[in-house]
Amino acid sequence: xxxxxxxxxxxxxxxxxxxxxxxxxxxxxxxxxxxxxxxxxxxxxxxxxxxxxxxxxxxxxxxxxxxxxxxxxxxxxxxxxxxxxxxxxxxxxxxxxxxxxxxxxxxxxxxxxxxxxxxxxxxxxxxxxxxxxxxxxxxxxxxxxxxxxxxxxxxxxxxxxxxxxxxxxxxxxxxxxxxxxxxxxxxxxxxxxxxxxxxxxxxxxxxxxxxxxxxxxxxxxxxxxxxxxxxxxxxxxxxxxxxxxxxxxxxxxxxxxxxxx
Amino acid sequence: xxxxxxxxxxxxxxxxxxxxxxxxxxxxxxxxxxxxxxxxxxxxxxxxxxxxxxxxxxxxxxxxxxxxxxxxxxxxxxxxxxxxxxxxxxxxxxxxxxxxxxxxxxxxxxxxxxxxxxxxxxxxxxxxxxxxxxxxxxxxxxxxxxxxxxxxxxxxxxxxxxxxxxxxxxxxxxxxxxxxxxxxxxxxxxxxxxxxxxxxxxxxxxxxxxxxxxxxxxxxxxxxxxxxxxxxxxxxxxxxxxxxxxxxxxxxxxxxxxxxxxxxxxxxxxxxxxxxxxxxxxxxxxxxxxxxxxxxxxxxxxxxxxxxxxxxxxxxxxxxxxxxxxxxxxxxxxxxxxxxxxxxxxxxxxxxxxxxxx
Numbered sequence: 104x105x106x107x108x109x110x111x112x113x114x115x116x117x118x119x120x121x122x123x124x125x126x127x128x129x130x131x132x133x134x135x136x137x138x139x140x141x142x143x144x145x146x147x148x149x150x151x152x153x154x155x156x157x158x159x160x161x162x163x164x165x166x167x168x169x170x171x172x173x174x175x176x177x178x179x180x181x182x183x184x185x186x187x188x189x190x191x192x193x194x195x196x197x198x199x200x201x202x203x204x205x206x207x208x209x210x211x212x213x214x215x216x217x218x219x220x221x222x223x224x225x226x227x228x229x230x231x232x233x234x235x236x237x238x239x240x241x242x243x244x245x246x247x248x249x250x251x252x253x254x255x256x257x258x259x260x261x262x263x264x265x266x267x268x269x270x271x272x273x274x275x276x277x278x279x280x281x282x283x284x285x286x287x288x289x290x291x292x293x294x295x296x297x298x299x300x301x302x303x304x305x306x307x308x309x310x311x312x313x314x315x316x317x318x319x320x321x322x323x324x325x326x327x328x329x330x331x332x333x334x335x336x337x338x339x340x341x342x343x344x345x346x347x348x349x350x351x352x353x354x355x356x357x358x359x360x361x362x363x364x
Numbered sequence: 365x366x367x368x369x370x371x372x373x374x375x376x377x378x379x380x381x382x383x384x385x386x387x388x389x390x391x392x393x394x395x396x397x398x399x400x401x402x403x404x405x406x407x408x409x410x411x412x413x414x415x416x417x418x419x420x421x422x423x424x425x426x427x428x429x430x431x432x433x434x435x436x437x438x439x440x441x442x443x444x445x446x447x448x449x450x451x452x453x454x455x456x457x458x459x460x461x462x463x464x465x466x467x468x469x470x471x472x473x474x475x476x477x478x479x480x481x482x483x484x485x486x487x488x489x490x491x492x493x494x495x496x497x498x499x500x501x502x503x504x505x506x507x508x509x510x511x512x513x514x515x516x517x518x519x520x521x522x523x524x525x526x527x528x529x530x531x532x533x534x535x536x537x538x539x540x541x542x543x544x545x546x547x548x549x550x551x552x553x554x555x556x557x558x559x560x561x562x563x564x565x566x567x568x569x570x571x572x573x574x575x576x577x578x579x580x581x582x583x584x585x586x587x588x589x590x591x592x593x594x595x596x597x598x599x600x601x602x603x604x605x606x607x608x609x610x611x612x613x614x615x616x617x618x619x620x621x622x623x624x625x626x627x628x629x630x631x632x633x634x635x636x637x638x639x640x641x642x643x644x645x646x647x648x649x650x651x652x653x654x655x656x657x658x659x660x661x662x663x664x665x666x667x668x669x670x671x672x673x674x675x676x677x678x679x680x681x682x683x684x685x686x687x688x689x690x691x692x693x694x695x696x697x698x699x700x701x702x703x704x705x706x707x708x709x710x711x712x713x714x715x716x717x718x719x720x721x722x
Binding site: 111 | 436439440441442459464465467468469471474476478480481485486492493494495
């Protein structure tokens with residue numbers, strides 16, 4: 104598919120760019136280790152008081168943490184940098200160049216950037232998840248792992264669509280830089296299963312900002328808690344958000360006036 | 365598909381922007397938070413023209429005249445408020461792949477190269493985006509690098525190149541897919557004279573080799589005179605002129621310049637009552653330059669020849685820069701008088717051929 108070719112071509116250039124700055128790898132390693140340490144300390148503090156948190160055991164919560172790190176890595180490696188570049192391009196008029204290319208401008212704007220060193224977060228998250236799976240009493244079968252991957256992809260697509268809808272606001276309101284901080288604050292809430300929060304917050308983390316589908320649902324898939332209903336809902340939310348994002352994108356592009364026109 | 369000929373046409377193309385408006389000051393800023401006052405600004409007020417395949421046309425006008433807006437509508441970036449247009453038989457703002465892979469847009473003040481990498485990497489990226497077959501890409505790339513004379517620069521990181529060198533790379537990157545229509549928006553802005561000349565020669569040669577159609581906006585008249593036989597002048601969103609560059613002088617220059625060199629010593633110049641012929645604009649030894657009304661230029665020249673001992677006589681249109689300045693001034697005066705620019709002489713606006721917009 105052309106979007107993969109497009110992504111591959113851009114990611115190659117991104118890799119060439121970032122390989123020039125090895126110090127970024129060191130910084131990233133440091134950041135990932137700090138995130139890992141604070142996460143583990145948080146977990147141990149919780150389990151010093153209790154053996155189960157809203158029905159989640161220690162290895163299950165470790166799995167949630169792994170997924171949180173892994174998904175956070177994906178968001179910061181691909182979703183966030185692309186959306187930030189799109190915002191900048193619309194503000195300074197470089198978006199013109201995306202529109203004159205013979206490829207879908209939304210696809211192009213979504214795959215141009217890759218922060219390769221964020222892959223460290225993805226790897227650390229995967230390692231934490233692996234440790235959690237070993238600690239789980241039940242064995243994780245192929246089917247379960249497959250559902251986990253599907254849930255992860257759907258969660259990533261939901262988060263991407265959510266980001267795109269917010270970013271597309273730049274076509275109407277020129278300055279929306281703060282959404283990065285806003286999103287990261289909310290995403291931190293995904294460190295715990297959304298079930299532990301009060302209903303009003305749970306609703307917000309599920310439908311307002313789809314953190315529940317990005318972290319909790321894949322974790323449920325990995326720990327054997329996923330129901331077909333939840334999976335169907337995750338699918339519906341992902342498809343729905345993608346459709347809304349596409350619609351808002353089209354409206355935004357139609358409204359785009361260029362920086363100097 | 366629409367009639368593929370001409371290469372580009374626009375009919376009554378118009379674009380109105382809705383922009384927020386408020387007075388200066390804190391109070392007005394607070395007020396605008398609650399109640400936003402919007403204002404319609406007509407950037408382009410219905411322009412009509414056509415470009416034949418292979419033409420290189422200069423698109424002239426002062427800042428804010430509507431050049432870039434028109435160019436962006438033709439490149440498919442903006443949806444017009446009214447009117448129709450087609451580029452290579454396609455409605456541009458539908459942004460069909462078949463069209464986008466055959467046009468290009470180069471903007472002088474916008475950079476799309478990868479900053480930290482050699483230009484060759486950016487070229488490869490564009491080849492992937494345009495899906496160019498590797499052999500064809502390599503051939504075109506090498507041809508363009510050779511034509512631009514930048515063989516030793518393409519392996520240096522773009523950030524280490526000068527502005528002029530970067531612009532040369534931008535041109536190569538933008539032409540790798542051998543576009544048939546080029547929209548060039550101030551491509552030489554801020555460049556030194558040598559770089560400007562190189563880019564002009566490059567565009568002229570590309571046009572000669574490929575027969576591509578070029579629509580060029582520039583504030584440097586040297587760009588226009590070097591490349592364009594035809595110019596379209598736009599002011600306050602309306603067309604003022606569409607025709608030969610040479611004809612622009614005839615249309616808008618109210619006077620001609622007579623260069624008279626007298627026989628004999630320098631003192632001969634002083635003994636002549638030049639005011640009887642016209643307004644003296646320069647005196648240089650035995651040569652006097654006078655301005656005379658356009659209509660009487662021939663008669664004045666005949667009188668000069670019969671009454672004075674003339675060694676040499678030239679009759680010229682004023683420099684094109686001056687003509688353009690007069691055109692813009694005329695447009696501004698018309699706008700100030702409360703009439704639309706459309707009412708100003710539009711001597712040779714060509715109607716597009718009857719076409720269908722299926």
